[in-house]
Amino acid sequence: MNNPIIKLRGLSKHYKNKIAVDNLSLEINKGEVFGLLGPNGAGKTTTILMLLGLSEPTSGQALVCGHDSTRNSIGIKKKVGYLPDNLGFYGNMTAVENLSFVGRLNGFSEKEAQEKALDLLEKVGLKNNAHQKVTTFSRGMKQRLGLADVLIKDPEVIILDEPTLGIDPSGVKDFLALIKKLNKQQNLTVLLSSHHLQHVQQICDRVGIFVGGKLLAQGDIPSLSKQLFNKNGFVTLLRVQDNEEDTTKLKYDIKSLLGLQEVIMKGNEIEVISTHEQTVELVRHLVGRGYGLIGVEQKTYGLDEIYLEYFKYEKNQDVSNEKSNKVSKNSFFKRKYT
Amino acid sequence: MKNLIKSLKIHFSKENILNKTQSPMHTLLRKEISEQIRSWRFVILLTLIVLTFIASMYSSLSNIKSAFISSENNNESFFYLKLLTLTDDSIPPFHIFLSFLAPILGISLGFDAINSENNNGSLIRLMAQPLYRDNIIVAKFLAPLLIVAILFLSLTFLIIGYAMYISGIPIEWQEIIRILSFNLMTVLYVGFWLSIAILLSIRFKQPATSALTAIGIWLFFTIFFQVVVNIAIKAFIPNPNYLSSDKIAYYNELILNILRISPNQLYVDASTTLLMPTVRSLGPVSMEQMIGALPSTISVRNSLMLVWPQLSGLVAFTLLMFAISYYLFMRQEIRS
Numbered sequence: 001m002n003n004p005i006i007k008l009r010g011l012s013k014h015y016k017n018k019i020a021v022d023n024l025s026l027e028i029n030k031g032e033v034f035g036l037l038g039p040n041g042a043g044k045t046t047t048i049l050m051l052l053g054l055s056e057p058t059s060g061q062a063l064v065c066g067h068d069s070t071r072n073s074i075g076i077k078k079k080v081g082y083l084p085d086n087l088g089f090y091g092n093m094t095a096v097e098n099l100s101f102v103g104r105l106n107g108f109s110e111k112e113a114q115e116k117a118l119d120l121l122e123k124v125g126l127k128n129n130a131h132q133k134v135t136t137f138s139r140g141m142k143q144r145l146g147l148a149d150v151l152i153k154d155p156e157v158i159i160l161d162e163p164t165l166g167i168d169p170s171g172v173k174d175f176l177a178l179i180k181k182l183n184k185q186q187n188l189t190v191l192l193s194s195h196h197l198q199h200v201q202q203i204c205d206r207v208g209i210f211v212g213g214k215l216l217a218q219g220d221i222p223s224l225s226k227q228l229f230n231k232n233g234f235v236t237l238l239r240v241q242d243n244e245e246d247t248t249k250l251k252y253d254i255k256s257l258l259g260l261q262e263v264i265m266k267g268n269e270i271e272v273i274s275t276h277e278q279t280v281e282l283v284r285h286l287v288g289r290g291y292g293l294i295g296v297e298q299k300t301y302g303l304d305e306i307y308l309e310y311f312k313y314e315k316n317q318d319v320s321n322e323k324s325n326k327v328s329k330n331s332f333f334k335r336k337y338t
Numbered sequence: 339m340k341n342l343i344k345s346l347k348i349h350f351s352k353e354n355i356l357n358k359t360q361s362p363m364h365t366l367l368r369k370e371i372s373e374q375i376r377s378w379r380f381v382i383l384l385t386l387i388v389l390t391f392i393a394s395m396y397s398s399l400s401n402i403k404s405a406f407i408s409s410e411n412n413n414e415s416f417f418y419l420k421l422l423t424l425t426d427d428s429i430p431p432f433h434i435f436l437s438f439l440a441p442i443l444g445i446s447l448g449f450d451a452i453n454s455e456n457n458n459g460s461l462i463r464l465m466a467q468p469l470y471r472d473n474i475i476v477a478k479f480l481a482p483l484l485i486v487a488i489l490f491l492s493l494t495f496l497i498i499g500y501a502m503y504i505s506g507i508p509i510e511w512q513e514i515i516r517i518l519s520f521n522l523m524t525v526l527y528v529g530f531w532l533s534i535a536i537l538l539s540i541r542f543k544q545p546a547t548s549a550l551t552a553i554g555i556w557l558f559f560t561i562f563f564q565v566v567v568n569i570a571i572k573a574f575i576p577n578p579n580y581l582s583s584d585k586i587a588y589y590n591e592l593i594l595n596i597l598r599i600s601p602n603q604l605y606v607d608a609s610t611t612l613l614m615p616t617v618r619s620l621g622p623v624s625m626e627q628m629i630g631a632l633p634s635t636i637s638v639r640n641s642l643m644l645v646w647p648q649l650s651g652l653v654a655f656t657l658l659m660f661a662i663s664y665y666l667f668m669r670q671e672i673r674s
Contacts, residue, residue: 054465055671074468082466088459090369092376104365105467111356149463 005030005157005189006051011060013046013213020046022213023060028191028206030156033183035204036193043213044193045085048159051191052082065156078106081150085162087142091135095126095145098134099152106153113152120148124178140171147178157189158182164199176203236279238270238286239295250291257285271299362469363477370481374447380485383443387489390439394432395497398424416615416635417507418498419516423613433609436524437602438560444531445552447482450545451536452667457543462672475536475667479660482532487525494521512615512638519642520612526652527605531556533659540666559600567596591621598648601655608648611641620644 004027013021021043028034036044049055051062053073061068067075089098096117103113121130124144129137137145143163150158160179164172180203182188194200200207201221208218217224240250247265254263254272264271272282283296348354360368374380398421405424406417425431452475455461464474494517502509534555538548571593578586597603611617615635636644 049671052466054462074470077466077468080466082463084459084462084466086459087463088455088461089463090373090460091458092373101365101369102463102467104360105362105464105469107359107468109357109359153467 003030004028005065006191007063008047008051009061009063011047011050011062012058013043013050013055014058019213021050021057024213024215026208026215026218028189030189031183031187033180033190033192033203033205035200035207036191036210037195037197037200037207038193038210039195042210044210045161047210048082048161048191048193051159052076052080078153079156081153081155081158083146083150083158083160083163085165087146087149089134089137089142089145089149092133094131094133095121095137096130098145099149102149103152116152117148120151121145123151124148125174140167140175143167143171143175144178147175151182155188157191159191159193161193162195163192164194164196172199179203234274234277234279235299236272236274236282237295237297237299238272238282238293239297240268240270240286241292241294253289253291254282254286257282362467363473366469366473366477367481367484370477371485374482374485379446383446384489387439387443388493390435391432391493391497393429394425394435395421397426397429398422398431399501401426415507416510416513417505418501418509418513419613419615421497421501422494422517422520433520433524433613434606436609437527437606440524440528440605441531441556441560441602443486444482444528445535445549445556447485447528448478448532448535449539449549449552451478452539453543453548454539454545456672457545465672471668472664475664478536479529479532483525483529486528487521490521490524515638516612516615516641520609523605523608523612523645523649523652526649526656527601530601530652530656530659533656533663537659537663537666540663540670559602563600563602564597567593571596594621598651601652604648604651608645608652611645611648615641617641618644620648 006026006028008024008026011021011024012019024047036047038044046055050057051064051069053069053076056070061070063069064076065079067073067079069076089095090101093101096114099117099120100110100113103116104110108116118127118130121127124147126141126144126148129141134142134145143166147163150160163179164175167175176199179190179192183190183203192200192204204221206218206220207224209216209224250270251263251265254260254270257278260272260274262271262273264273274282279296279298283293286293401424402417402420405420406415423431423433429435452461455464461474465471498509498517501507531552535548535552538551539545542548542551571589575589578589581589598607607620611620615637618636618640
């Protein structure tokens with residue numbers, strides 16, 4: 001399993017006044033679906049461009065399919081399909097013409113390219129629109145055409161930049177299912193960048209959280225949430241019957257159970273945070289005292305929470321960065337005028 | 339011979355072409371050309387050029403009979419060159435027309451070469467394919483030039499063929515060479531404006547900005563440049579009444595050379611010399627030089643020698659512009 005097809009070592013990209021990607025090291029294995037998660041402007045697209053050799057890293061190295069991205073980007077582009085977030089086709093060519101053009105650029109003969117294009121269009125469900133001009137396509141159709149476009153070169157790796165942006169929910173579901181299917185059938189490695197957490201959660205084997213040019217954490221989703229939230233303890237959500245007069249008593253009663261850290265009450269919903277797992281005891285305890293419980297739920301963390309947690313961290317950092325900038329500016333001016 | 343024909347037939351058969359893999363450059367060129375030809379813009383330009391051509395040919399065809407009969411030298415009448423340059427003063431001849439139209443042709447074929455593809459996101463898709471980056475820009479430059487070359491060659495050959503059909507006058511080798519070099523010159527001139535337009539299309543993100551800037555440059559060179567030069571020179575030059583004739587000639591030469599910074603002037607100089615064998619000098623000629631000269635035409639070789647500086651000037655301008663755009667494009671970071 002440990003067979004990295006994408007290897008990044010200390011990859012950095014500096015712009016004039018901004019560090020877009022900061023010392024990024026990452027390995028992605030063959031046949032894996034990896035999700036690169038981060039807010040807008042986190043440097044996801046820059047990283048992808050550097051992987052493909054479309055942008056030169058300031059320092060560090062990216063190895064994709066055994067090729068160095070700065071030295072042999074043509075070798076990489078032969079094996080890697082890239083679906084940009086804002087993809088465009090030649091509007092006055094038909095879908096087949098667009099695909100076969102890319103096919104021919106990848107070294108297929110006209111006949112092969114044509115056959116492959118039709119085959120792929122069937123696969124992504126655009127068979128009936130094959131000879132239609134692309135300007136008439138909807139966003140979702142274009143996205144599927146984009147997937148076909150990526151697949152026509154028989155890639156080993158596909159990189160999808162915000163693939164679910166602007167497609168309707170059912171379209172997203174189909175699209176993700178299609179990607180998962182391709183990953184299973186052809187053992188494709190998929191690198192997916194997104195800020196849409198649910199989508200990534202659905203199909204990714206592993207995710208990396210990418211904020212401010214840095215990879216803050218990586219791993220599968222359960223282990224990530226463990227890493228993050230275990231320090232906060234276990235959270236149980238309880239819902240009780242409406243009996244508002246008893247709230248203070250209720251709170252007191254809950255607190256009488258040992259090992260609880262915090263009890264937060266919102267109407268008839270109670271959030272209980274404890275140091276260790278004790279949901280069963282809690283329920284038994286409350287029922288024993290005659291409270292009418294309607295719902296009990298153990299809170300698990302999705303990407304939403306993980307993401308928000310990291311985002312908070314980033315915001316704090318931003319503030320401190322700004323402060324340090326101000327300080328340096330001041331000292332700069334002082335030097336200038338004295 | 340039969341075998342040769344057979345192998346050629348196999349080589350160019352549809353089956354073989356469909357099965358052959360093409361180089362990325364070939365594929366790109368094919369796409370560029372087909373995209374240009376199918377666009378409305380090209381249809382409009384084509385109509386414009388063809389209409390101008392027909393108008394100037396009509397005026398020259400209706401006057402050519404009298405001009406041909408009255409020509410003193412029956413040995414070298416240059417019927418077909420006259421056809422291309424003759425005019426009854428109601429409209430300018432075709433090559434003067436072209437000095438205005440060729441820039442428009444170049445600009446409109448190139449002003450959105452890079453930025454519109456960048457804006458609609460197809461450029462990044464192209465860059466993600468296994469091809470070298472310079473293939474893209476070279477294709478962007480060569481495709482319109484190929485179209486323009488075919489357009490002008492077919493236009494001139496069509497009118498020559500037609501004239502040959504109605505008049506029966508044989509064409510001379512000299513004329514063929516002159517007309518071909520005139521076409522080459524025109525394509526080169528279009529290429530110059532094309533390279534400026536492509537440069538602007540790389541520099542500016544909006545196609546409208548690059549189109550306007552290109553048109554601005556064109557207007558400057560066709561209209562304002564002469565005005566500006568005249569005004570500036572008047573301020574510097576002493577009163578001609580107090581100057582010797584040598585000095586006047588010197589100043590005239592100077593003005594002409596400054597005017598030749600404008601590619602417009604270079605093209606007009608070159609095409610006039612190529613199409614009119616009677617033009618023997620592009621600068622002022624003194625009386626001493628004229629004495630003893632026979633009022634005859636000059637050979638192709640001499641005409642070509644005469645326009646060689648103009649030709650190399652245009653080539654240099656074009657290459658410079660293309661080199662800058664090449665550099666900018668290779669350095670540019672492309673992202674959607």
